[in-house]
Amino acid sequence: MNIALIQPATGTARVLDGKVAVITGSTSGIGLGIAHSFASAGASVVINGFGKPEEINDTVEGLQRETGSKAVYSAADMTKPDEIAAMVTLALETFGRLDILVNNAGIQHVSPIDQFPVEKWDAVLAINLSSAFHTIRLALPAMRRQGGGRIINIASAHALVASPFKAAYVAAKHGIVGLTKVVALETAEQNITCNAICPGYVSTPLVEAQIDDQARSHGIPREQVIRDVLLAQQPNKRFATVEEIGAFATFLASDAAASITGAALPIDGGWTAH
Numbered sequence: 001m002n003i004a005l006i007q008p009a010t011g012t013a014r015v016l017d018g019k020v021a022v023i024t025g026s027t028s029g030i031g032l033g034i035a036h037s038f039a040s041a042g043a044s045v046v047i048n049g050f051g052k053p054e055e056i057n058d059t060v061e062g063l064q065r066e067t068g069s070k071a072v073y074s075a076a077d078m079t080k081p082d083e084i085a086a087m088v089t090l091a092l093e094t095f096g097r098l099d100i101l102v103n104n105a106g107i108q109h110v111s112p113i114d115q116f117p118v119e120k121w122d123a124v125l126a127i128n129l130s131s132a133f134h135t136i137r138l139a140l141p142a143m144r145r146q147g148g149g150r151i152i153n154i155a156s157a158h159a160l161v162a163s164p165f166k167a168a169y170v171a172a173k174h175g176i177v178g179l180t181k182v183v184a185l186e187t188a189e190q191n192i193t194c195n196a197i198c199p200g201y202v203s204t205p206l207v208e209a210q211i212d213d214q215a216r217s218h219g220i221p222r223e224q225v226i227r228d229v230l231l232a233q234q235p236n237k238r239f240a241t242v243e244e245i246g247a248f249a250t251f252l253a254s255d256a257a258a259s260i261t262g263a264a265l266p267i268d269g270g271w272t273a274h
Contacts, residue, residue, distance in 0.1 A: 014042035015254040020095040022087065024078060024135065025105030027051040027059060029204035030154060033242025034102055037250045039067035043100065046091045048074045070095070078105040078131035079123065088138040098142045100253045103132035103176075104154040106169075113167045124168035129175045136183055140192070148191030150253045153180050154245075155196040157233075157268040173198075177264045184262030193261035195252055200268030201230055203239035236269030 021038045025031040027049030035045045045063065047056075056073055063071040072094055076087035091098050106128045109120040132153055143149030158166060159173035176196055183194040201207060207230070214225045231237050248267060251257055266272050 014040075015256070016100070016250065017042035019043040019099040019253070020046075020091060020097050021100035021102065021253070022046040022048070022074075022091050022098060022135070022139070023102040023104060024048045024076075024087075024131065026102075027056055027073075029206060030199070030202055030242050030245050031102070031104040032059065033246040034104065034154075034249045035071070035246075036063060036067070037243070037246030038100065038253065039063050039069035039071060041250050041254075042069060043253075044070040044095050046072050046074055046087065046094070048076055048078075048087060049105065079126045081134045084131060084134045085138055088135065088142075092142055097146055098139055098149070099146070100150045100152070101135055101139045102152045102154065102249060103135055105131055106154070106172075108166070108169050110165045111167075112165055116167055121168045125172050125175075128169065128172035129179070132176060132179060136179070136194075140187070143187075143192050144190055149193075150257075151180075151183060151192065151194040152249050152252050153177075153194070153196040155180075155198045155264060157198055157200045157266060157271045159196060159198050159264060160266065160272045161274075180264065181262045188261060191258070193252070193257065195257075195260060195262070196264045197245065197248060197252070198264050198266045198268060198272070199240055199245055200234045200266070200271045201239050202245060203241055207239065231269075233274070234269040234271045235273070238269060240267050240269065 016038055021043045023031050023035045023045060026035045026047040035047050039045050060071045060073050074087040074090050076083040107124055109124055136151060153176050155176045156173045158170045159177045162170045180194050180196040211222055211225050214229055215222050227237055
C-alpha cells in the first residue's frame with residue numbers, strides 16, 4: 001500500500017510527542033490509518049499484521065520518512081499469546097515505555113449460525129476478542145509503572161447492533177465493548193483510559209473488494225451496491241475514511257480525552273441512531 005495516500009489531518013498538532021503506541025492489525029486499512037495519524041502527532045509506533053515483507057518494509061520506511069517519528073514492525077500472530085507477549089516486549093525494549101494500545105486486529109466470516117464452521121467461530125473470537133484480552137493484560141503493568149496510558153479498542157457498529165449471519169463477529173464485538181467497560185472501571189484511578197470506537201463501513205481495500213464482489217454477484221452497478229447493499233443501514237450514505245478514524249483515535253490518545261473512559265463511541269453515519 002502506498003503510505004503517501006494517507007495524509008495527516010490539516011493542522012494536526014504533535015499532541016503525542018514522546019508517546020509510544022502499539023497498534024495491532026495495522027499494515028493496512030483502519031490500523032494503518034491510525035498508525036499514520038499517531039506518528040504524525042509525534043508518537044513512535046509498533047505496527048503489526050500480515051503482508052509481504054517488502055510491502056511492510058515500505059510501510060515502515062514511509063511512516064518514518066513522512067512523519068518524522070520512529071516505527072518498527074512486529075509479526076506477532078494475534079491467535080498466539082506468546083507472540084503477543086513478544087510484541088509488547090519489543091515495544092518496551094525498543095522504546096522504553098508503552099503509552100497507547102490500539103486493538104484493531106480482526107477477521108470476519110459470514111454464515112448462518114447452524115452452518116457456521118466451528119473453526120471459523122474459534123478464529124474470529126481468538127483474533128477479534130481474546131487477542132485484546134492478552135494485549136491489555138500485558139500492557140497494563142507498563143502503563144501503571146509509568147503513571148498512565150490509553151487503551152483504544154476498535155469495535156464496530158456491530159458491537160451495538162446485530163446483523164444476520166455474523167454470529168461470531170457480532171458476539172466478539174459486543175464482547176469488546178464489555179471488556180472495554182471492565183478495564184475502564186479497573187483503571188479509573190490510575191490515569192489509564194479504555195474506550196471502544198465503533199465504526200460503520202469504512203473505505204478500505206477490503207471494503208473495495210466487497211463492493212466489486214457484490215456488484216458481480218448481484219449484477220448491479222457499484223454505486224447501487226454502495227447505497228442499497230453496504231450502506232443500507234448507514235443514514236449518511238457515505239463511507240467513513242481511515243483518516244477520520246485515525247483523527248478520532250488520536251484525540252482519545254491525547255491528554256484532552258483524560259476524562260473519557262468506558263465509552264463505546266460510534267463513527268457510523270447515524271447507523272445506531274435507528
